[in-house]
Amino acid sequence: MAKARVTAEAEVPPPLPLAVLAALRPVAHRGEAVAEADGVWCFDDSKATNPHAALVAVEAHERVSRLAGGQVKGASLDAQIAERLC
Incomplete structure (x- = not known):
């Protein structure tokens, strides 16, 4: 939706927005x-540097076999988020 809105606000005429949206790829990491x-x-979602970002990354996929990574570094890690990440 965000991609479509950006193209609409930029007044890009159809059918270009669909071709542009189809060609977009995630930024590195x-x-x-x-x-x-x-x-x-x-x-690689190494930019997910806090528990909430990691949770969004994990939930973007139907199944996750393994998730490995760094330290919590003082971020809030409530039981609900911890349960969904593990």
């Missing part, structure tokens, strides 16, 4: 697909 093996994809 923000949900970037980095590898695939036997139908299992690996994504």
Whole structure:
């Protein structure tokens, strides 16, 4: 929706917005697909540097096999978020 709104506000005439939207790719380290093996994809979302961002990244996928990463660094990690991340 945000992508469509930006193109509409920029007054880009159709059908260009659809072609532009289809060609957009995530910025490096923000949900970037980095590898695939036997139908299992690996994504780099190292910019998700707090529990809430990590949760959004995890919930963007139907299944997550493994999530590895750094330290909480003083961020709030309530039980509900911790449960959904683990």
